[in-house]
Amino acid sequence: MIFEETARTLYCRFDKNVDTTLCSEIAPQLRDRIADAEKRISDLNIVFDMTQTEYISSAFLRLCILHGKQVGLSHFRVENVSDEVRHVFEITGLIGILSLR
Secondary structure, three states: OEEEEOOOEEEEEOOOEEOHHHHHHHHHHHHHHHHHHHHHOOOOEEEEEOOOOOEEOHHHHHHHHHHHHHHOHHHEEEEOOOHHHHHHHHHHOHHHOOEEO
């Protein structure tokens, strides 16, 4: 996972396969990085960039919900979503809750 910050946005870029094992490994790093950015940036936006991602697990969906609630759903989005990944969001009903591009 790669992090990049702009003035008000923290971009989190994910790998090809975001499975349960990877989610458990990155969860503490992701939590700490977001908490640190929230201390420095008011009205922080978080973008999960899925440009290279082909597979997500339910553990990744939990990360989306957790961090979306943390900063407020209006400040959280998932971008560059492939058709396969979008389908997972659709069948779980999260497509109407989370902002996907």
